[in-house]
Amino acid sequence: YNALSVFIQYYSNAKIAINVPASSFYPAPDVESSVVLIERKEIVNKAVDEIAFNSFVKDIFLQRRKTLMNNISKTKYSKEKVSKILEEKGYSQSIRSEELSVSEIVDLFNTIYLSK
Numbered sequence: 571y572n573a574l575s576v577f578i579q580y581y582s583n584a585k586i587a588i589n590v591p592a593s594s595f596y597p598a599p600d601v602e603s604s605v606v607l608i609e610r611k612e613i614v615n616k617a618v619d620e621i622a623f624n625s626f627v628k629d630i631f632l633q634r635r636k637t638l639m640n641n642i643s644k645t646k647y648s649k650e651k652v653s654k655i656l657e658e659k660g661y662s663q664s665i666r667s668e669e670l671s672v673s674e675i676v677d678l679f680n681t682i683y684l685s686k
Contacts (some may be wrong), residue, residue: 573631579672591609630667
């Protein structure tokens with residue numbers, strides 16, 4: 571789970587179209603492959619600012635094993651404000667970005683963005 575998977579889930583529906591056996595390649599790899607079909611979808615839970623949202627998602631996944639707070643501290647968003655918002659929403663200060671669903675990330679972004 572990372573920024574790319576958040577973007578794919580936010581903007582589209584993805585599914586495995588076909589599986590491709592290792593024997594289809596030369597030399598054959600030690601893994602199986604798949605072709606993924608990605609279709610754009612209508613966004614239901616929309617971010618209030620798409621460009622800022624994309625930047626926010628990249629920022630919160632900047633260093634994979636860091637907490638959301640550590641990654642946020644390197645951005646334009648106030649660590650104190652984000653800390654307060656996390657507390658209000660019932661999240662731990664030590665939560666990692668990969669622990670949040672896409673809709674939770676959108677909701678968190680919207681709250682932080684609108685609290686400027």
